[in-house]
Amino acid sequence: MADALLEVRRLVKSFGGLIATNRVDLEVLDGETHAIIGPNGAGKTTLIAQFAGDLHPDQGTITFAGRDVTALAAPARSHLGIARSFQITSVFREFTALDNVALAVQAHAGSSFAFWRPARADRALRDPARAMLESVGLGARGDVVAANLAHGEQRQLEIAMALATRPRLLLLDEPVAGMGLDESQQMIRFLGSLKGRHTMVLVEHDMDAVFTLADRISVMLYGRIIATGAPEAIRANEEVRRAYLGDERAL
Amino acid sequence: MTRRTVFLASGLVLLALVPPIAAALGQPFYVDVFRRIMIFAIAAVSLDLILGYGGMVSFGHAAYLGIGAYAVGIPAYYGLHNGYVQWTIAVLASAAIALVIGAISLRTSGVYFIMITLAFTQMLYYLGVSVEEYGGDDGMRLAARSTFAGLVDLRGGTTFYYVVLVLLVLSLGVGHRLINSRFGMVIRGGRSNEARMRAIGFATFRYKLVAFMIAGAMCGLAGALLVNHTEYVTPEFMHWTRSGDIMFMVILGGMGTLGGPVLGAVVLRLLEDLLLPSWTEHWQAILGPFLVLVVLFAKRGLVGLLPERRDG
Amino acid sequence: MLLVLEQTLNGIQFGVTLFLMAAGLTLVFGIMNLVNLAHGSLYMLGAYLATTFFQRTGSFLAAVALALAATLVIGIVVELIALQTLYERDHLDQVLATFGLILFFNELVAIVWGRAAIYTKLPPWLSGHIELLPGVRYPLYRALVILVGLAVAALLWLLVSRTRLGMLIRAGASNRTMVSALGVNIRLLYTLVFGLGAALAGLAGLMAGPIYAVQIGMGEEILIQVFVVIVIGGIGSIRGALVGALVVGMVDTLGRAFLRPLLATVLSPSAADSAGPALASMLIYILMAAVLFFRPQGLFPASAR
Numbered sequence: 001m002a003d004a005l006l007e008v009r010r011l012v013k014s015f016g017g018l019i020a021t022n023r024v025d026l027e028v029l030d031g032e033t034h035a036i037i038g039p040n041g042a043g044k045t046t047l048i049a050q051f052a053g054d055l056h057p058d059q060g061t062i063t064f065a066g067r068d069v070t071a072l073a074a075p076a077r078s079h080l081g082i083a084r085s086f087q088i089t090s091v092f093r094e095f096t097a098l099d100n101v102a103l104a105v106q107a108h109a110g111s112s113f114a115f116w117r118p119a120r121a122d123r124a125l126r127d128p129a130r131a132m133l134e135s136v137g138l139g140a141r142g143d144v145v146a147a148n149l150a151h152g153e154q155r156q157l158e159i160a161m162a163l164a165t166r167p168r169l170l171l172l173d174e175p176v177a178g179m180g181l182d183e184s185q186q187m188i189r190f191l192g193s194l195k196g197r198h199t200m201v202l203v204e205h206d207m208d209a210v211f212t213l214a215d216r217i218s219v220m221l222y223g224r225i226i227a228t229g230a231p232e233a234i235r236a237n238e239e240v241r242r243a244y245l246g247d248e249r250a251l
Numbered sequence: 252m253t254r255r256t257v258f259l260a261s262g263l264v265l266l267a268l269v270p271p272i273a274a275a276l277g278q279p280f281y282v283d284v285f286r287r288i289m290i291f292a293i294a295a296v297s298l299d300l301i302l303g304y305g306g307m308v309s310f311g312h313a314a315y316l317g318i319g320a321y322a323v324g325i326p327a328y329y330g331l332h333n334g335y336v337q338w339t340i341a342v343l344a345s346a347a348i349a350l351v352i353g354a355i356s357l358r359t360s361g362v363y364f365i366m367i368t369l370a371f372t373q374m375l376y377y378l379g380v381s382v383e384e385y386g387g388d389d390g391m392r393l394a395a396r397s398t399f400a401g402l403v404d405l406r407g408g409t410t411f412y413y414v415v416l417v418l419l420v421l422s423l424g425v426g427h428r429l430i431n432s433r434f435g436m437v438i439r440g441g442r443s444n445e446a447r448m449r450a451i452g453f454a455t456f457r458y459k460l461v462a463f464m465i466a467g468a469m470c471g472l473a474g475a476l477l478v479n480h481t482e483y484v485t486p487e488f489m490h491w492t493r494s495g496d497i498m499f500m501v502i503l504g505g506m507g508t509l510g511g512p513v514l515g516a517v518v519l520r521l522l523e524d525l526l527l528p529s530w531t532e533h534w535q536a537i538l539g540p541f542l543v544l545v546v547l548f549a550k551r552g553l554v555g556l557l558p559e560r561r562d563g
Numbered sequence: 564m565l566l567v568l569e570q571t572l573n574g575i576q577f578g579v580t581l582f583l584m585a586a587g588l589t590l591v592f593g594i595m596n597l598v599n600l601a602h603g604s605l606y607m608l609g610a611y612l613a614t615t616f617f618q619r620t621g622s623f624l625a626a627v628a629l630a631l632a633a634t635l636v637i638g639i640v641v642e643l644i645a646l647q648t649l650y651e652r653d654h655l656d657q658v659l660a661t662f663g664l665i666l667f668f669n670e671l672v673a674i675v676w677g678r679a680a681i682y683t684k685l686p687p688w689l690s691g692h693i694e695l696l697p698g699v700r701y702p703l704y705r706a707l708v709i710l711v712g713l714a715v716a717a718l719l720w721l722l723v724s725r726t727r728l729g730m731l732i733r734a735g736a737s738n739r740t741m742v743s744a745l746g747v748n749i750r751l752l753y754t755l756v757f758g759l760g761a762a763l764a765g766l767a768g769l770m771a772g773p774i775y776a777v778q779i780g781m782g783e784e785i786l787i788q789v790f791v792v793i794v795i796g797g798i799g800s801i802r803g804a805l806v807g808a809l810v811v812g813m814v815d816t817l818g819r820a821f822l823r824p825l826l827a828t829v830l831s832p833s834a835a836d837s838a839g840p841a842l843a844s845m846l847i848y849i850l851m852a853a854v855l856f857f858r859p860q861g862l863f864p865a866s867a868r
Contacts, residue, residue: 052450078452090450092443103440106433107452113461114433122433165451308655355852358859362598362654362798366790367855373787374848381840491783495662502659533674539667543645546652546660 004063005030005169005199006051011060013046020046021057022223028169033191033200035210038220044203045087047220048173051201052084053077065168078107083167085158087174087203091146097157098142101129104164129164136160136190152183156190163198170200176209188212211235219243255557259423259510262517266416270409282412283480288520289415290476293422295500295512297469302498303506304430305462306442310365311352311372312497315345315467317379317489319474324484325385327393334397334405338475345471346464348375353463357456372489379486390485393478405479415476422469423509429465430509438462496523503545505552514553565699570820571813576705576774578812579712583767584789585796585804586719587760593799594732595753597646598654600661602789603782604668605761609634609768610777611676614683623686630769631762638761642754650753669779680778689773708770715763716805723801732756788815791851797861806862811847818846 006028013021020043028034036044049055051062053074062070069077092100102125106112109124119125133142136156141149146157155175162170175191176184188209194200195213204210210217211231218228219240227240234240266285273281294316301307322341331337356367380388396405405411429435437458440448448455478484487493496519504515527534549555588602612633616626645664649657685704692700723729731752768782775781792811796803823839830838854862 054446054450073454074449075452075454078450084450086446086450090444090447092440092447094443095440099436103436103448104451106436107448112433112437112453112458115435116428116432118428118431119433119436120431125433161447161451302655308658310658355855358855362592363794363859365598365654365658366794367851370787370791370794370848370851374845377844378841381844382837384837491787492666495659498659499662502655533670535666536670536674539663539665539670542663542666543660546656546663547648550656 003030004028005065006201007063008051009061009063011047011050011057011062013043013050013055013057019223021050024060024223024225026218026225026228028199028201029216031196031199032215033195033202033213035202035204035214035217036220037204037207037210037217042220043223044220045173048084048171048201048203051169051171052082078165078167081166081168082171083162083165083169084171085155085162085173085175087177089151089154089158091154091157091161093147094145096143096145097133097138097149097153097160098126098129100146100157101132101160101164102126104161105129105132108165132160132164133157136163137186152179152187155179155187159190163194168199170194170198172200172202172204174204174206175202176204176206184209255508255510255554258557259513262510262513263416263420263423266419267413270412279408282408284520284524286408286412286415287477287480287524288517289412289419290473290480291497291500291520292513292516293415293419293476294470294473294497295504295516296419296422296426296509297466297473298497299501299506299509299512300426300429300438300469301459301462301466302501303508303511304435304442305438305459307357307459307463308365309356309368309463309466310491310494310498311368311370312466312470313489313491313493314352314372314375315349315470316474316477316493316497317375317484317486318345318348319471319476320478320484320488321379321385321474322471323397323475323478324391324393327395327397328385328391332395332398334399337397338472341471341475342468345474346468349464349467350460353460353467357459357463369491369494372494373491376486376489376491379489386485388486390483390487393482393484396479396482397475411479415480418472418476419513422472423513425469426509434458434461499542499545502550503552505554508552508554511552511554518553566820568695568699569701570817572701572705572709573820574813574816575809576709576712576812577816578809579709579716580767580771581785581789581792581812582716582805582808583712583763583770584785585792585808586716586801587763588789589793589796589799589801589804590732590756591760592793594756595650597650598657598661599646600658600783600786601641601664601668602760602764603784603786604665605634605638605764605782606768606771606785607672607777607779607782608637608668609765610683610772610781611672611681611768612765613769614681614772614777615676617683617686623689627769631765634765634768635758635762638765639754639758641761642757646757647750647753665783668782672779678779680776683772683777685773704773708774711766711770715766719801728752728755788847791847793861794851795854795861797863800861800863803861803863811850814850815843815847818843822846 004027008024008026011021011024024047036047038044046055050057053072057070061068064080064082067080069080092103105125105128106119130142133139136159138153138156138160141153146154149157159175176187179187184206191213202210202213214231216228217231217234218225219234221243226243227234227237266289269285270282273279294312298309298312301309319341322344323337326337326340352368352371356364359367385391403410403414405414430439437453441455441459445455474488477488500515500519501512503519504513505511522538527537584602584606588599591597591599609630613626613630616629617623620626641664645660649660689704689707691703693703693706695701723732788811792804792807795810796807822843823835826839827835
């Protein structure tokens with residue numbers, strides 16, 4: 001497929017005896033929002049970690065924008081345009097929200113071997129960071145220490161940091177997990193506004209989010225992808241129903 | 252200016268007043284005491300850069316104290332007393348050895364990092380002990396203090412005192428710029444959340460390694476000062492308890508602050524060098540449990556008693 | 564050739580001493596996630612107590628038994644008073660607090676026994692030699708140390724792999740909450756493991772007493788070598804501790820014995836005289852660096868325990 005942004009071939013990853021990723025093939029098309037669903041323990045987070053470079057597969061290849069990135073570490077993949085959010089909120093808790101995003105801007109603003117000028121007075125970092133906070137709706141919260149932000153705000157902050165690296169591919173690991181109804185609606189609207197501008201891989205249990213946002217869905221079970229297709233096709237797929245969706249009231 | 256900055260500044264002013272006060276009291280001895288304190292303060296500030304700001308629990312910081320000291324002592328042994336040369340060697344040699352130790356130990360983390368930094372420092376300690384040429388176990392006397400032709404004469408106790416004070420202030424100034432620079436934000440981010448740093452695109456290893464070198468170089472300078480102060484160098488400078496001592500200063504004063512290590516150095520040195528020994532020969536039996544209590548109940552250190560946001 | 568054999572045996576003897584220390588330390592790391600610098604203090608106390616008990620009772624075996632019991636009790640008391648609160652703290656806190664304990668114990672020893680080194684005499688029945696091969700004699704006591712060390716290694720292996728306590732130890736290392744859910748008192752388990760480690764350190768110390776000088780600081784000297792053992796062997800692995808200890812014991816002993824004459828064959832005698840001891844004292848650390856370079860997690864990472 002010519003316009004696959006992320007192309008995964010025969011990916012295998014095991015921990016001891018447990019095979020977490022079992023010969024996974026996957027293509028994420030440029031511009032699409034691709035959801036990966038499956039029960040707990042299916043290996044979704046392990047898969048995301050391999051896309052991001054936090055884990056390295058035992059076998060198989062990962063190609064991003066036509067380039068084999070299998071051996072690249074996370075920082076290098078970030079520079080190629082892969083950004084992620086974590087399942088468990090991961091921000092710099094001691095820093096203010098603005099510091100958090102400014103650090104993400106800084107990571108992509110040349111070398112950080114700059115020892116003398118105060119980074120917090122650096123408009124080349126602060127201005128884009130402030131703008132990014134505005135765009136995720138945290139404009140008024142820039143000076144709040146991240147640890148003191150509400151859970152939903154921390155999730156938003158995390159996405160602001162990911163976006164601040166100007167990624168081509170956004171890997172989102174359960175972005176609405178643990179959120180209240182209002183918060184998650186707001187997050188889904190926001191992610192919807194990113195559609196088209198960013199290619200997204202979305203791991204999510206919230207079926208509302210998945211079926212609202214996804215262009216295509218892959219279903220994972222015991223480390224394998226058992227089906228990939230448009231939302232309606234997945235909803236209708238017998239194997240998926242039997243294996244996974246059968247007990248999901250959301251459908 | 253924050254309250255802590257005011258506090259740090261007034262502390263430095265007090266340090267500047269030590270020689271005249273000591274002279275007025277007829278107690279020149281205190282000039283020596285506080286000169287030693289300030290030398291250790293520089294070492295503690297350098298450790299805090301990586302420990303408090305960078306989260307790198309190096310248990311081998313005394314290595315650079317020793318390297319800096321031998322970098323002055325060995326040239327002096329061969330008759331070279333030029334301080335410009337000696338101190339440059341001290342700083343460069345410390346940075347170079349920090350580069351090697353850091354390159355190996357920073358590949359690991361947690362307990363491994365602690366044990367490895369400790370082990371390498373012990374290796375340098377044994378190296379010092381086994382090289383008979385430079386006095387081995389007994390160490391060697393420094394024939395003369397470093398000379399700085401046309402600049403200062405360190406033979407004058409008070410002059411030397413102010414040189415150390417100026418270097419302490421410079422270390423604090425450099426430290427302040429450093430931790431607030433882009434580089435400093437990377438180091439602090441690595442302490443806060445390494446996985447997040449990597450995910451947003453920082454290959455943190457190289458930044459940590461450079462921070463490790465800078466801290467080593469700064470402590471090497473403290474070593475060069477210390478050998479001039481004691482006019483003696485022995486492997487004891489690198490003894491592992493010395494590393495623990497410097498670490499204790501950082502924690503006692505308050506890590507992740509610049510004033511903390513200075514305050515910690517003042518309090519701990521006064522306790523160890525003056526107060527406790529004058530009370531009992533077995534003062535370490537008191538100091539040990541005191542350290543345990545500080546760790547358990549006063550983790551934020553003495554500076555933590557001043558209400559202020561945690562900042563440089 | 565005879566010298567090589569003798570030094571090899573000395574290396575093994577030093578190695579088993581390191582192993583007794585490393586086993587306790589690595590279990591405490593692996594299970595409680597605690598860095599205990601004061602482990603060396605228990606080694607020192609074992610040596611001092613055994614020496615004193617031997618002088619008082621006149622019986623070497625009684626002294627061994629008493630010193631073992633004493634270090635076990637001291638270990639448990641220290642765990643209950645000071646260390647329990649440290650399990651949930653970060654490594655920095657653990658390092659500093661146990662550093663404080665070292666200062667305390669060293670000074671305690673200075674108060675009780677004074678600052679000068681003391682020497683332990685062996686009873687007559689242990690001070691002879693045995694003939695390994697015709698004409699090859701080796702001190703009986705050192706041979707005994709090797710045997711005891713290897714026996715303890717075997718017992719530990721049985722304990723960890725074959726008993727219920729061992730099962731809990733292994734399970735506790737990988738999943739604390741699971742073990743507590745089984746209704747096991749995890750606090751008690753920790754205290755037991757810590758006491759076991761303390762007694763092993765005491766055993767290492769009391770056996771080392773008649774071979775080396777008994778003095779303040781002996782615990783930390785060996786502690787840092789034990790760290791090298793653990794880094795090489797891999798944290799939390801008994802097998803790694805054994806292999807690492809034997810390798811470090813041999814390399815250190817053989818290096819000190821033969822590096823200088825070896826260097827003298829390629830360097831001038833005076834250069835060998837100065838480089839030999841310096842290099843010998845650095846050898847195990849260089850070895851550690853080399854292992855780390857190729858295997859950052861040590862030879863036997865804990866997951867393969």
